[in-house]
Amino acid sequence: MLLGDPPIHAENLHRWKRVTESYRDLSLDDQGKIRTWLHCISYPYHKHPKEVTSRTNHIWSLSQSIREPSKIWWKRSLFEATVGHQRQLIDLVDLGDVLGFSYRNEKFEINEENLHNVANRLAEILTTRVDEEGTEHIRTSALPIKFLMDYTDEDGISMYTSRMARVMKLLLKISAGKQKTSIGKSWKNCICSLVSSPPQPEPNLTTSPSNRRAWAGAKRPRREAAASEGGWEDASHPGPSGPRSHREA
Structure with missing residues (x-):
């Protein structure tokens, strides 16, 4: 696969699996070294925004190629919808992963035990973007969540809508019981981050x-x-x- 080729998605998964067979046989440490090496050798020569996006998507696709085929849930249409917007594909896939899009059934659970990690990761993705050098920036424009709405569970219900609603329900329940504490305030801020509204x-x-x-x-x-x-x-x-x-x- 070349830098200009489309990133990994459900429709080209088998091709990526075929050409990355030797890469996937390496240890996780060696895989990381290869991705770092690819970034270092191409960074000085490919600085046009389109080239930067291609490089980012290619290196990211290498890291995703070790997944089980059933865990590559995003389709070519998600990639096509985000062309020209650096890292949007990666961020939207991250959102879907946090909300368990690989599981279209009841294997995915949100409860009070894992709520803290799930909610904070969602808030982080929705409010912060990371550039190619790993520097975090506050988002000045929202992620196009609409592109995730067509991914449904086994009952045909939007997984983003239903699972985000479950997260919000638990957050509100916990926040209501801790309003007078600093913990309650942190949950309130987290809720506001998820709905893109500053706390009043x-x-x-x-x-x-x-x-x-x-x-x-x-x-x-x-x-x-x-x-x-x-x-x-x-x-x-x-x-x-x-x-x-x-x-x-």
């Missing part, structure tokens, strides 16, 4: 009774408000515009 400080409730009443009204859950205003008959119903939830973890 709560106003001082000791100013006056009227202010307290106003703040209490503002904090009333949207579903409760909708139900009391003649909207949804059941305030616990997610409503027509809510995310389509999957099975509970």
